[in-house]
Amino acid sequence: MDEPFPIQGGRKKKKVDLEALQSPLKRIPGLDIPSVRDLLDIGIREIDELRGRAPESLFEDILNLREQTPPDRLSYLRLAVYYAETENPDPRLLEAWKWSH
Numbered sequence: 001m002d003e004p005f006p007i008q009g010g011r012k013k014k015k016v017d018l019e020a021l022q023s024p025l026k027r028i029p030g031l032d033i034p035s036v037r038d039l040l041d042i043g044i045r046e047i048d049e050l051r052g053r054a055p056e057s058l059f060e061d062i063l064n065l066r067e068q069t070p071p072d073r074l075s076y077l078r079l080a081v082y083y084a085e086t087e088n089p090d091p092r093l094l095e096a097w098k099w100s101h
Contacts, residue, residue, distance in 0.1 A: 017033055017036075017037055019037075019040065020033050020036040020037045020040060021033065021036075023036050023040060023045070024045070024046050024047055025039055025040070025044070025045075025046075025047060025080070027047065028047060028079070028080050028083045028084075029083070029089075029091075029094040030076075030079055030094045030095050030096055031076055031079065031080055031083075031096075032076060032096070034073070035073060035076035035077065035080065038062045038065075038066075038069065038073065039058070039077075039080070041062070041065055042058065042061040042062055042065065044058070047080075047083070047084045048084065049084075050080055050081050050083075050084035050085070051081075051084050051085050052085075053081055054081075055074060055077035055078040055080075055081050056074065058077045058081075059073060059074045059077055072096070072100065074099075074100075075096040075097065075098075075099040075100040076096045076099075078096075078099035079093070079094065079095070079096050079098075079099050082099070
């Protein structure tokens with residue numbers, strides 16, 4: 001039986017994380033979907049919940065769930081906490097690589 005919509009090249013479609021895409025956390029500029037998923041998985045649902053949190057502590061919580069979490073995820077968490085705690089965030093600081101110190 002033929003598939004109604006064959007996928008070109010025989011590849012499977014990549015699973016889309018709709019919950020992460022639709023999350024309020026996705027409003028944080030520069031925050032990628034895997035980081036949003038990690039935050040959701042440790043119980044962070046809203047941007048305000050990041051205020052006063054240490055990015056390193058969030059990273060530890062994520063590592064407890066998934067040991068193979070890439071180290072650069074910490075940069076995204078620093079960006080997210082900065083954004084949550086800053087009334088007028090500097091647009092030049094809304095890129096994760098700028099938080100890799």
